Amino acid sequence: MAEREKIVIGMSGGVDSSVAAWLLKEQGYDVIGVTMETWDGEATGEEGTCGLSAVSDAGRVADVLGIPHYTVDFRKEFRENVIETFMREYESGRTPNPCVVCNRKVKWEALLEKAEELGAGLVATGHYARILRLPNGRYALERAVNAAKDQTYALYRLTQDQLARTRMPLGAYSKDRVREMAEQAGLPVAHKPDSQEICFIPDQDYAAFIGRLRGSLPPEGDFVNLEGEKLGRHKGIVHYTVGQRKGLGIAFGIPMFVREIRSETNEVVLGTGDQVFSRTVFCRELSYMAEPGFSEPRRVWAKIRYSHKGAWATVRMLGEDLAECLFDEPVRAVTPGQAIVFYDGDLVLGGGTIIKSRD
Structure with missing residues (x-):
């Protein structure tokens, strides 16, 4: 140049x-x-x-x-x-x-x-991702060549202006x-280990981190099953996430998993392995990348977490900022608060924040 x-x-x-x-x-x-x-x-x-x-x-x-x-x-x-x-x-x-x-x-x-x-x-x-300028004039992310390191999932909310001015x-x-x-190149960090999953919590103990900053944690509450029957006591909802099996501190004779966390009643709902699968996922805080939006139901390859390989689903709009994603087959441990990201092949279409799921 x-x-x-x-x-x-x-x-x-x-x-x-x-x-x-x-x-x-x-x-x-x-x-x-x-x-x-x-x-x-x-x-x-x-x-x-x-x-x-x-x-x-x-x-x-x-x-x-x-x-x-x-x-x-x-x-x-x-x-x-x-x-x-x-x-x-x-x-x-x-x-x-x-x-x-x-x-x-x-x-x-x-x-x-x-x-x-x-x-x-x-x-x-x-970041391990590629930026494309599409025939429709929009900018979008494309998965990295090295699929194992691809980071497009965590970048789906970048705006058109941000993408236009970025190189990866x-x-x-x-x-x-x-x-x-x-x-x-003789760089002194050539053998530096990769960073932790969450950079500001090196030991990955999220509950302890919150407790140190807040000075206290949410109180204990009840473990319940899907019918609402009490199964035991939990140590506070910040200690749990949907799909979790280890660290429940209670034995049932069969593997039990966190199915839902109800903050309004301070209950952690437990279920068996087959009870943590869902077909329908609802999301909000929608962001669009390759397309300006979905006016009609759209077939997509959807990921519900960074480590999820993805699965076929159909997305349809229920409101201006509310979408329903119906998976062809049930997916495990749909977790409110996590992102759901939609792909067309290697191309990122957009995504949203999961708010709830149902069977």
């Missing part, structure tokens, strides 16, 4: 974003690294993987690459948009996906704001190849 185009990349201090920065520089971009301070262990004593050590590692990588590096303090925005939502959802009996919220409300807004400040028209990340250079590579490139 005759004049190098300026691009701001979010650098987490991990190998993925570091290699993405290297690739962009190799492609001729004028690369600027930005690290967002989002969580430093305030009130918990546990930094996680998105705090000060991330800033240090990203700075070391920037030095090796010879690119400028800035740090943006977004701890307040992260606390308000991600942490508070995470705790409030668990306290309401739902299981949230904080990465979905963080990507749209914190990471991209922070990057775009900093990019404008620095005179850059583009931003980039180290890792979408065509495997994780092994990314580590090889990190070694080739």
